[in-house]
Amino acid sequence: MSEYLIKAEELKVGYSKQVVAENISFTVEKGDIVCVVGENGSGKSTLLKTLLGITKPLGGKISFEGDASSKRFGYLPQLDESQSDFPSTVYEIVASGCISRGKFKLFYNKEDKEIINKYMRLVGIENLAKSRFSSLSGGQRQRTLIARALCTSSSLLFLDEPLNGLDPKFRNDFFELVKTLHENGVTIVMISHDLKQSLSLANKILYIGEECYFGSKEDFLNSKFDNILEGGEHGNI
Ligand code: ADP
Numbered sequence: 001m002s003e004y005l006i007k008a009e010e011l012k013v014g015y016s017k018q019v020v021a022e023n024i025s026f027t028v029e030k031g032d033i034v035c036v037v038g039e040n041g042s043g044k045s046t047l048l049k050t051l052l053g054i055t056k057p058l059g060g061k062i063s064f065e066g067d068a069s070s071k072r073f074g075y076l077p078q079l080d081e082s083q084s085d086f087p088s089t090v091y092e093i094v095a096s097g098c099i100s101r102g103k104f105k106l107f108y109n110k111e112d113k114e115i116i117n118k119y120m121r122l123v124g125i126e127n128l129a130k131s132r133f134s135s136l137s138g139g140q141r142q143r144t145l146i147a148r149a150l151c152t153s154s155s156l157l158f159l160d161e162p163l164n165g166l167d168p169k170f171r172n173d174f175f176e177l178v179k180t181l182h183e184n185g186v187t188i189v190m191i192s193h194d195l196k197q198s199l200s201l202a203n204k205i206l207y208i209g210e211e212c213y214f215g216s217k218e219d220f221l222n223s224k225f226d227n228i229l230e231g232g233e234h235g236n237i
Contacts (some may be wrong), residue, residue, distance in 0.1 A: 003030045005068035012059035013050045020046045026206050026214040035198035036191045038208035044191045067155035074149030074157040079165040086133040097151030119150040139170030159190040
């Protein structure tokens with residue numbers, strides 16, 4: 001029997017009384033890579049904020065089970081150039097992910113240090129431990145923030161538009177990294193405009209629009225929603 005981590009039923013998301021998207025139903029099972037796609041402004045980030053507990057659902061139901069029942073998730077926010085002049089080192093930034101694992105602590109214990117080193121190795125930045133975040137390339141910054149997210153939780157990782165602001169030359173590296181994370185047991189929910197590349201990774205697609213759709217990649221490709229592949233607003237979609 002499959003084990004689900006998140007189940008959303010007839011979910012309605014938005015702000016105060018402004019509904020942004022509704023009738024959203026989906027499940028995230030252990031081992032899934034779910035890509036959330038849709039036009040700009042359709043409500044993908046709002047849905048993510050709702051799953052992270054930042055925004056309250058306006059209706060419907062979300063349940064978190066198994067590894068997700070603690071509601072502690074790894075989260076990669078969109079790359080923001082304004083944060084790129086952090087004076088901190090790579091190690092300090094990755095280690096800060098451990099703070100969210102439990103109560104605030106001034107020193108990292110042996111277990112924390114093992115976790116920090118494990119995820120720095122996994123994403124391939126162990127040789128950058130002492131480098132300043134500000135001196136890194138976009139791809140290295142992204143790896144640093146992914147390692148930090150994994151320190152918070154390595155069972156379920158949310159990625160918000162991970163390709164935005166990333167130099168195209170790092171895109172293939174990023175897709176290889178997602179495959180590595182998946183092989184290491186990380187379940188991934190990823191918002192992406194790059195539907196073509198999302199389809200190469202995802203096993204399930206959640207389409208957010210006037211009408212929402214959720215299904216396997218194969219069912220999505222045979223559905224009417226597949227027509228967003230034909231150009232649409234985003235060109236690369
Ligand atoms: P997407 O991620 O699909 O591009 P968003 O979820 O960011 O879409 O935005 C969906 C809609 O919600 C947009 O119309 C946006 O202006 C609106 N919105 C986003 N954030 C807020 C907020 N904090 N308060 C009110 N409206 C918001």
